[in-house]
Amino acid sequence: MSVPVLVIGLGSMGKRRIRNLQALGFTTVFGFDKRADRTKEATDLYKINCFTDFEEALKQSNAKAFIISLPPDIHHIYMKKAVELGIPFFVEASVVDTDMKEIIAAAKQKNVFAAPSSTMYFHPAIQKIIELVKSNYLGTLSNIMYHMGNYLPDWHTYEKVGDFYVSKKETGGAREIVPFELTWMTKLFGFPKQVASTVKKTIEIEGAPAIDDTYNSILDYGSFTMMLTVDVVTRHATRRLLINGSLRQLEWDWNANCVKVFHHDKQEWETFTYETLAAAGGYNKNITEQMYIDEMNAFFKGIEKPSTYVNTLEEDHKVLKLLYNMEKSYAEKKFIEVTL
Secondary structure: OOOOEEEEOOOHHHHHHHHHHHHOOOOOEEEEOOOHHHHHHHHHHHOOEEEOOHHHHHHHHOOOEEEEOOOHHHHHHHHHHHHHHOOOEEEOOOOOOOOHHHHHHHHHHHOOOEEEOOHHHHOHHHHHHHHHHHOOOOOOEEEEEEEEEEEHHHOOOOOOHHHOHHHOOOOOHHHHHHHHHHHHHHHHHOOOOEEEEEEEOOOOOOOOOOOOOEEEEEEEOOOOEEEEEEEOEEEEEEEEEEEEEOOEEEEEEOOOOEEEEEEOOOOEEEEEEOOOOOOOOOOOOOOOHHHHHHHHHHHHHHHHOHHHOOOOHHHHHHHHHHHHHHHHHHHHOOOEEOOO
C-alpha cells in the first residue's frame, strides 16, 4: 500500500507498529522521535526515513495517517496536532485523559477519524470468548474472575524500569493495564453499576518507588459480579479468566492456547483451540503479533468506514473514568456508584 503513514514515537510500541505496517504491505512508512538513537535504530532495522524534527517529518512524509505510539502522558499533544491537520490517527492505550473532552469535540467538529487502541479485542481467544458469551452459550452469567499479572522489570529487559513511563505514578504499569483490559471487557460485559477496589504498592520495584503495583476490584453489574486483579508483581506472566454461567463454565489460560467450556450434563470439557503468530523477539511468547497486525488493519479499514472500528474516543474516555472510579472507591474506602 502506498498510503504515507507517520509513526510518532519509536520506542517499543512504535517499532512494533512499523513491523505491523510492513506486514500489511505498507511501503511508505516514516518515523518521528525526538531521540536520535531511536530514529537511527528504526532506520537501520526497517529501512525507513525517520526524523527528529516533527515539522520536517510532516513535510517530508506528507502523511495521510498518524500512528501515535508515545508515552500516555503526551498522547494529547499529537492527537491535537492530528485533529488540527485533519489527519486520521491511531493512538496507543492510554491511562490519562488530558484534554480528552476537547479532543473528542474537535475531532467530531472536523470529522477526523480517531482510533484508540483495543489490542486485546483482536486476540483470537477474546474473539472466541465474546462469541460464546454473546450467543448465550454459557447461559445467564453469575460471576467472573480475571487475573492479569506480570513482572514490571520483564516489560523492557533492555532498559531500566526507571527509564520509561511505567515508573511514574500517573502512568504506572499496573495503572495502565487496568484500562487496557477493561477496553475489551466493557465491550463484552458493559459497564458496572458500582465498584469497590484496593490500589496498593506491595513490593519494592527498583526504579519505580512511587507506583501502585496491584489493583483488586469488585465490579458489580447488578445481575452478576466480576472480580478483577491486575498487577505487575507476578513473576510468571499470567492471564486467567473464569466465567460461571447457568448452562456452562468457561475457562481461559493464555498459556494453554485454548478456551475451555465445561458441560455439566456430560461432565466433559469442550476445547476451542486457536492459532497465533509467534511473538516478536524479547516479548512473552503469548503476546502474538497477529493481534497488533489485525488492529492496524482495522484502523485503516476504519478510515474508509469509521463504523467498522471497534473503539471510539468516547468509549475510551468512559473506560478511563471507570479506572478513576475504582481509585476513588479505594480513597473513600467504600463501594461507589460508577459515574461516566
